[in-house]
Amino acid sequence: MSRPGSHGTLLTVAPTGAEHAKADVPQLPVTLAELVRTAQACEQVGAAMVHVHIRGADAKPTLDLGLLKETVAALREHTDLIVQLSTGGAVTDPEADRLRVLDALPDSASCTMGTVNFGDDVFLNRWEFVVALHKGMQERGIVPEYEIFDIGQLASLRRLLDQHGLPAGGKVHVDLVMGVPGGMPGDAETLVAALRLLPEGASFSATGIGRTTLPVMLTALAAGGHLRVGMEDTISYAKGQPVRDNAQLVARAAGLAKIAQRPPLSPAQARALLGVRS
Ligand code: KMH
Numbered sequence: 001m002s003r004p005g006s007h008g009t010l011l012t013v014a015p016t017g018a019e020h021a022k023a024d025v026p027q028l029p030v031t032l033a034e035l036v037r038t039a040q041a042c043e044q045v046g047a048a049m050v051h052v053h054i055r056g057a058d059a060k061p062t063l064d065l066g067l068l069k070e071t072v073a074a075l076r077e078h079t080d081l082i083v084q085l086s087t088g089g090a091v092t093d094p095e096a097d098r099l100r101v102l103d104a105l106p107d108s109a110s111c112t113m114g115t116v117n118f119g120d121d122v123f124l125n126r127w128e129f130v131v132a133l134h135k136g137m138q139e140r141g142i143v144p145e146y147e148i149f150d151i152g153q154l155a156s157l158r159r160l161l162d163q164h165g166l167p168a169g170g171k172v173h174v175d176l177v178m179g180v181p182g183g184m185p186g187d188a189e190t191l192v193a194a195l196r197l198l199p200e201g202a203s204f205s206a207t208g209i210g211r212t213t214l215p216v217m218l219t220a221l222a223a224g225g226h227l228r229v230g231m232e233d234t235i236s237y238a239k240g241q242p243v244r245d246n247a248q249l250v251a252r253a254a255g256l257a258k259i260a261q262r263p264p265l266s267p268a269q270a271r272a273l274l275g276v277r278s
């Protein structure tokens, strides 16, 4: 199956997330220095984009705008990676704070396409808020990555594009986040079913949470998709074996992509795929 950019594989690393506690997972990068070191190590083994959640001095998730700006600047200075900020934040973050993330002017930002149960919590994404994110990115020239936690959210994406037009850069890129308890399962059948609802010409990546990591990765590669990996999504490398660091996950994905004859895209190639300015 041929997909945009499918001669090579875009590898995104999501190194931190908002859910794991540093106290439980000491190898989780939470300071700016740890994040930059992690990003550099991941770039060396094949990552082209970094999906960023930041933490405050207490190692808890924060959407502090000053810290976000500092993070974008540091990642740009020390890597060539496409810098994608999360507007999803943590499930407790207010909409205004999530929208303000765009003022840090990253290359890319996430835009979740609907509300979903998220374990015991609710990840709230009202339609009006989704539209505000989409328009805010259009106005600022930020390239969205549409996060899809459940298949119906792909129908919402088509509606968004019909009503409000293409994103900055003119390309549509979707990330299927599979295996969240409350969202779509992380298996081959569901991934293939989701592809039927992708907007025409869209590229996609996929990530499987926890034990769905490998089935989702292998299916996405076979279907011409791109890959997101990282400790935001899994802290277990194999049964009974905790992840050593994010680069270990990126290196495994890069190895599988090479075996699939779809080697990792460089950051420059990934910018062309996603319509991100160089
Ligand atoms: N932390 C999750 C509630 C995103 O980054 O845009 C939402 C999330 C999605 O991680």
Ligand code: ZN
Residues within 6 Å of the ligand: 014, 017, 051, 053, 086, 088, 089, 232
């Ligand atoms: Zn995220």
